[in-house]
Amino acid sequence: MKRQEIIQMLRPAVIAKILPLCFAGLWLFSINGWAGEMSFNSLQRLIAENKISSIEALLPFLPTSFRSKYALVFRSRSLQESSYQNPRVIIYGNDANFILTFNGSAEQNGFNTLETMEFDEKKREFLFREIAFPGKAGEKISVSNANSERCIRCHGANPRPIWDTHPLWPGSYGERYLDPLSTREQQGIHQFLLNQAKHPRYSYLEYPEIFAKPSTFVPSTKNRYEGNLRQSPNEELSRLLSTLNGKRIVSELRDSPNFWPYRYSILAALDRECDSVTQYLPAFLKQRAASEFSDFSTLAEKKNQEQEQLKRVRAVSLQGQEPVKRDSDLLSLHGLRFLAEYGLGLSTAEWTTALESDTYDFSAPQSMEAEIEAQLLPFVSKGDPSLESLAAVRKVSSSEKYCAYLRRQSEQSLHALSADSFHALKRSSTANVGGKPVLLKRCISCHQGDEGPAIAFDQPVELAASLARGTYPRGTLLAEIEYRLSPKAGADSMPRGLNISSAERSDLEEYFRTLKKLGEEK
Numbered sequence: 447m448k449r450q451e452i453i454q455m456l457r458p459a460v461i462a463k464i465l466p467l468c469f470a471g472l473w474l475f476s477i478n479g480w481a482g483e484m485s486f487n488s489l490q491r492l493i494a495e496n497k498i499s500s501i502e503a504l505l506p507f508l509p510t511s512f513r514s515k516y517a518l519v520f521r522s523r524s525l526q527e528s529s530y531q532n533p534r535v536i537i538y539g540n541d542a543n544f545i546l547t548f549n550g551s552a553e554q555n556g557f558n559t560l561e562t563m564e565f566d567e568k569k570r571e572f573l574f575r576e577i578a579f580p581g582k583a584g585e586k587i588s589v590s591n592a593n594s595e596r597c598i599r600c601h602g603a604n605p606r607p608i609w610d611t612h613p614l615w616p617g618s619y620g621e622r623y624l625d626p627l628s629t630r631e632q633q634g635i636h637q638f639l640l641n642q643a644k645h646p647r648y649s650y651l652e653y654p655e656i657f658a659k660p661s662t663f664v665p666s667t668k669n670r671y672e673g674n675l676r677q678s679p680n681e682e683l684s685r686l687l688s689t690l691n692g693k694r695i696v697s698e699l700r701d702s703p704n705f706w707p708y709r710y711s712i713l714a715a716l717d718r719e720c721d722s723v724t725q726y727l728p729a730f731l732k733q734r735a736a737s738e739f740s741d742f743s744t745l746a747e748k749k750n751q752e753q754e755q756l757k758r759v760r761a762v763s764l765q766g767q768e769p770v771k772r773d774s775d776l777l778s779l780h781g782l783r784f785l786a787e788y789g790l791g792l793s794t795a796e797w798t799t800a801l802e803s804d805t806y807d808f809s810a811p812q813s814m815e816a817e818i819e820a821q822l823l824p825f826v827s828k829g830d831p832s833l834e835s836l837a838a839v840r841k842v843s844s845s846e847k848y849c850a851y852l853r854r855q856s857e858q859s860l861h862a863l864s865a866d867s868f869h870a871l872k873r874s875s876t877a878n879v880g881g882k883p884v885l886l887k888r889c890i891s892c893h894q895g896d897e898g899p900a901i902a903f904d905q906p907v908e909l910a911a912s913l914a915r916g917t918y919p920r921g922t923l924l925a926e927i928e929y930r931l932s933p934k935a936g937a938d939s940m941p942r943g944l945n946i947s948s949a950e951r952s953d954l955e956e957y958f959r960t961l962k963k964l965g966e967e968k
């Protein structure tokens with residue numbers, strides 16, 4: 447800036463113009479904090495300061511930019527019911543660091559609750575909370591703890607967002623990436639838009655009309671050429687959540703006490719030009735690890751195919767259509783997950799955002815490998831300038847030298863590893879806890895009597911006695927459980943909303959059968 451310009455700026459008339467802007471900045475900062483346009487704190491403050499007691503009264507106070515970015519779910523699998531006309535709204539704003547959801551009809555479950563998700567940038571974890579507004583006069587607002595039992599039973603113990611993977615989002619308007627809305631969706635959105643402007647809640651949504659525009663879901667060539675491609679909301683939310691989820695995965699890896707010796711092999715797993723990860727393990731382990739890795743990948747592929755099928759069944763716009771071949775750009779991160787499970791002893795069953803947990807589809811609008819690598823590389827190459835420069839060179843030539851370097855370094859840093867410790871960790875990441883199948887806690891969480899019928903899954907003695915009794919459609923409680931665990935139960939199968947492996951299924955069956963025998967011996 448030239449001296450004259452500075453003098454110009456100090457003139458009273460200019461200051462008079464700038465000053466209000468500074469105050470506006472301060473004011474915005476005080477509402478929103480530094481974190482982004484919204485946070486859970488700023489939301490709570492809004493509610494308290496304006497004595498807000500309903501969702502419709504709150505919405506106009508939210509920043510317009512925040513209210514401009516949302517997905518509309520007409521067939522939600524969550525605690526908030528939804529329909530074509532009264533969809534569940536998932537507002538995610540500009541960065542999805544803070545998300546807020548609600549639905550639109552007093553007849554629907556979850557009508558008085560606002561569900562929120564916040565990404566804690568420092569701890570790199572997701573926080574799920576619920577604000578229940580008074581349904582009747584005399585009730586008070588209640589705010590749940592972060593990640594309460596009620597939320598983690600679906601979002602997981604180390605909670606993750608649930609958002610189907612690219613390019614198919616069953617039940618959310620614009621189900622199929624780059625496809626126009628199906629006839630059913632078009633009718634639905636038409637109904638929704640008819641009521642939207644007068645609706646006590648939906649009227650605060652900005653730009654709802656984009657949902658009726660074909661170019662929102664299928665960008666025209668002209669739009670693409672001009673580069674003003676606004677992604678479909680489902681796609682955009684996928685991209686944002688994948689970035690945050692990548693951060694969560696990176697921090698889980700880095701926090702593992704075993705990360706450091708595995709750092710080079712982990713980087714190799716993230717570069718598609720490098721050999722199979724087992725080649726980065728010490729020589730004495732390579733052969734056995736290669737065979738384990740092959741089983742590991744086969745099982746994961748199977749799970750992913752099941753997930754793909756289940757997902758297709760959920761998609762209304764695909765009903766009656768021939769199944770297409772599985773997307774070739776499905777990304778499963780097999781190598782990375784193998785090292786995480788066997789080497790670091792982490793469970794990766796809830797790493798993806800897919801609805802069906804224990805599946806491994808990481809497909810996203812962006813490359814998850816690149817996303818994870820971009821965060822790990824600077825950390826690992828601190829104090830290793832060769833790594834840094836070899837990584838940079840990859841961009842202009844091949845990865846050959848980079849991979850070769852990783853291999854040498856990895857063999858060296860893992861030389862002290864024993865075969866036993868490698869496999870022991872895998873066992874500990876999937877082991878049954880205290881003789882009970884890990885999945886039992888899922889049954890417990892839904893069967894206390896509010897979500898599903900009360901069954902004493904948490905009280906082995908009582909459960910043992912009742913397993914042989916009952917007048918269920920399939921006979922005794924045990925017979926009903928066995929049926930509900932089997933694939934033939936279809937949509938009625940348990941645990942609801944989860945896709946379990948046959949090993950997990952037999953673990954559960956065995957547990958219930960043993961318990962029944964114990965009950966009879968008494």
Ligand code: HEC
Binds near residue numbers: 519547
């Ligand atoms: C029965 C399973 C289930 C439970 C329990 C559950 N959710 Fe979800 N949640 C979902 C599903 C499924 C989605 C994906 C969108 C949809 O289907 O509506 C989701 C999505 C969300 C989203 C949008 C961001 C994302 O993850 O895609 C928020 C916010 C959210 N849930 C908050 C909560 C909170 C807070 C709780 C606890 C009070 C909770 N959820 C409990 C199933 C559940």
Ligand code: HEC
Binds near residue numbers: 897
């Ligand atoms: C996300 C919630 C959820 C989870 C997890 C869950 N259930 Fe259920 N379950 C339900 C609901 C809701 C019903 C009632 C609707 C129905 O009959 O399908 C039900 C019904 C049942 C029934 C039939 C009971 C009756 O009175 O007819 C059995 C048996 C059962 N579940 C067993 C299990 C077992 C075993 C597990 C764990 C492996 C499990 N459930 C996990 C929600 C759940």
